[in-house]
């Protein structure tokens with residue numbers, strides 16, 4: 001069930017991420033061509049690229065953790081016996097969870113505030129700020145979900161080895 | 163003294179322990195930042211985590227990172243990287259280590275359009291490491307060459323480190339760029355010579371290409387390199403004619419890579435989707451490391467580390483030359499724990515008054531600082547290029563391979579540092595004659 | 597906070613974040629401010645200054661005050677317009693010669709609007725009368741409105757974009773750190789700042805042609821911002837001292853800035869072989885008229901008609 005859910009979310013995140021990369025590349029290219037060849041600079045396009053970058057990062061960070069792509073120095077842990085490795089895995093994921101909880105909590109706070117007060121992005125493209133803080137809340141929530149999934153998986157491993 | 167070194171030392175120790183214990187780097191940094199807030203600064207400061215990650219992941223200057231990553235993935239997916247390295251192999255022929263030397267020169271050329279070490283390593287590393295291992299290069303040696311090659315991104319102008327230094331010290335950024343030109347070329351040449359000498363001394367590091375090809379055949383097998391040359395030329399043209407800034411050049415790279423791959427029918431839609439997936443994951447973890455590093459830098463600053471450090475250095479009563487040596491030593495140690503941009507913001511506002519009153523040439527000091535910060539991208543435990551390279555490297559390359567690979571190359575950096583310390587003209591002659 | 601080493605229980609050490617560091621002119625204002633407060637409160641209020649963005653980047657300084665990550669900050673007006681929308685507005689219109697008294701009055705009104713939403717208490721809203729520099733890389737300027745026509749000018753977005761468009765410029769968004777390079781390579785050809793950014797940023801090396809605009813946009817408003825809860829925790833006499841020093845520091849900064857304006861024009865630029873053209877009054881009035889077209893719509897966004905807010909601010 002849980003795994004099924006994660007795989008599904010990852011797939012959705014991949015599609016959205018592809019769209020964000022498309023936005024980034026196209027927005028910058030349009031900004032450059034508009035400025036140099038048509039003499040019409042489009043500062044809004046550059047802003048759009050920054051938003052897409054933020055979205056992409058927070059869409060992919062949970063999946064990166066799921067795929068063990070968040071780089072770590074694994075040269076000690078890989079030599080541990082099976083059960084100790086699972087225990088270490090639990091501790092590592094608890095540490096990750098400790099960092100993710102405040103990130104989720106406070107980005108939710110900023111999402112709420114920016115929504116209530118109607119803050120807009122202070123650049124050329126006045127996107128509502130809650131869309132930017134919102135993806136941070138969503139992305140870090142998913143990151144937390146993955147750590148809990150990993151803790152459960154490691155517990156299963158420990159039980160199996162007993 | 164109002165503050166002490168205690169928080170800094172404890173944080174440094176914990177950083178080492180947690181990194182070696184295998185906690186993902188991005189989260190080690192953020193975790194320590196949170197810990198520092200709870201213990202020394204006040205839990206209310208943890209909220210800064212949001213603005214730090216927001217600022218990092220939507221940073222104007224970092225926009226080139228995801229774009230260069232995408233460009234590199236497209237180049238790999240479309241086989242353009244493979245064609246390029248096959249051609250290099252044929253041209254360098256029986257010169258042992260020729261491909262490594264060519265890769266380093268490639269890094270140097272890429273550095274002339276990219277101001278960032280991270281972007282350079284992300285783009286070149288993605289392509290080159292994979293290909294060098296395919297060509298039977300020793301994986302430790304290959305990782306080392308690519309790892310230090312990436313640092314040329316900040317040593318050869320344009321350079322975000324020089325821009326940051328110039329902004330913090332009010333020194334001319336243009337002058338810094340010109341001053342960095344000779345040291346940057348010296349460093350690139352030093353790496354090339356060092357790599358070739360090592361290959362000459364140790365035959366296991368690199369294979370020799372025994373096929374003897376006629377000049378005509380060489381030319382013929384080189385034809386597939388043209389797409390790569392077009393991509394590179396497009397980026398150079400865009401930057402040096404003022405069409406695009408270094409950040410925007412990345413998008414020109416993506417566009418030209420995409421158009422060429424599609425025109426040559428070497429890239430399918432699903433291949434392109436795969437490229438965005440791979441670039442997306444690398445982008446996410448790199449941005450999270452940078453965000454974590456910035457958050458940790460913020461807490462280190464709030465503990466008053468910089469004032470303590472400055473006070474301690476002032477109390478030593480050093481001569482100007484000793485002062486510069488001392489600061490370089492401090493940067494060397496700090497560079498093992500803190501990211502280069504963080505080091506500059508932590509120290510320069512505090513060092514600057516001392517440097518000015520000691521009458522030290524700030525351009526010279528800036529180039530020295532760039533060299534030592536450039537080294538810190540590769541010094542463990544916290545070395546940016548080590549992490550990015552691990553992220554884009556084939557699975558058989560371990561973190562210890564990368565660390566063992568880059569450390570010997572740092573000899574070249576220290577030689578350059580000593581040269582500039584003893585002969586400031588290496589940095590100062592060119593700007594004073596232009 | 598732990599680092600407050602209290603010799604007597606009533607001593608408060610406030611964290612102050614600023615983008616200026618020793619050697620930059622406006623750092624003297626920061627020092628004047630903190631020293632005077634320390635002196636006039638008999639050491640009851642002290643400051644721990646984090647210079648040169650060494651604690652938080654200046655773009656995040658206001659929200660850091662808002663969330664009480666720092667107690668206070670000394671920042672230019674341009675940053676974080678989403679938190680502080682009226683500052684963005686203040687920069688867009690042609691600056692009339694407002695006296696400090698009048699400005700204080702405007703500022704008190706503004707503070708009410710700002711504080712309704714945020715836990716930020718603006719103690720000073722400094723507005724030195726500093727000359728505006730429009731610099732251009734390609735050819736000598738004439739000191740007329742036509743100088744702005746089609747200029748590719750670096751813009752910080754938002755209200756700046758609108759103002760530049762009103763003048764006929766083409767605003768371009770590029771990172772601040774790439775401005776020098778972009779001017780050098782011709783990616784953009786111009787910029788609009790006060791003297792310090794032009795001289796300290798060495799932009800004259802790549803954009804040697806300058807028009808000095810006596811009445812332009814107010815770009816350099818300097819604000820001392822303090823967290824509202826911290827502010828409310830002070831007894832009335834301390835609050836009064838802070839406001840008094842706030843008033844004095846504006847005067848101090850204004851004197852210093854106008855002296856520098858003069859020195860830059862008469863000594864520094866000639867030494868660099870830069871010959872600035874000073875825009876004449878007629879042309880300057882035309883420029884302000886053009887900028888005023890930006891007014892209405894921008895202010896309209898904040899829930900009141902442009903005229904109404906303009907009346908509150910007292911410029912019409």
Ligand code: NA
Pocket residue numbers: 272273274275276277278314315316317318319320321
């Ligand atoms: Na470079």
Ligand code: NA
Pocket residue numbers: 497498499500537538539540541542543544545546
């Ligand atoms: Na390092």
